[in-house]
Amino acid sequence: DTAVSQTPKYLVTQMGNDKSIKCEQNLGHDTMYWYKQDSKKFLKIMFSYNNKELIINETVPNRFSPKSPDKAHLNLHINSLELGDSAVYFCASSQVGTGGHNEQFFGPGTRLTVL
């Protein structure tokens, strides 16, 4: 069973287009995240939602807009795509467990290529 899933896995598009990436988790977690991993493998937090409420909003261009219809889903919409948006985008989810820590479970990633 897939714990955190993302679609699509690969996305190739032209500059200026608008695209969306979808994420779903079946772990019953309250918190979900979007990360961007660039070509240098640096993994950087973009957004986080807890029970559909935005709790982390890093310095990200407002062309990026997250939407959480329910706590199991967190989608990412990107307007007016630019070359620099090319990266792998990871969705993740977490719940503070009995160990007291916030282990995050990552989806398989979406490799976005902007031409």
Add this chain to the structure above:
Amino acid sequence: GQNIDQPTEMTATEGAIVQINCTYQTSGFNGLFWYQQHAGEAPTFLSYNVLDGLEEKGRFSSFLSRSKGYSYLLLKELQMKDSASYLCAVGDYKLSFGAGTTVTVRA
């Protein structure tokens, strides 16, 4: 803000031990995580330290010294499948990741 440093690359032989160091400077500390990421795959959780000392989990151990802003991940009895990137991360809900250390295990 957070500043997290770890070596870029390490190479070791199958069966050997490798220690990956991580130093951090943070405005607050809620815990330190180590994640493993194989090429083209998602990061997966390895370990968590919030108190000083050593946490052991099978072939992998992680150490933390909060006063020194220092952690290491120790991989023992290296196997070829351990070839991956190892990411040090600090925080709680908001994780700040280091750039990762690529470990190559040679036969």
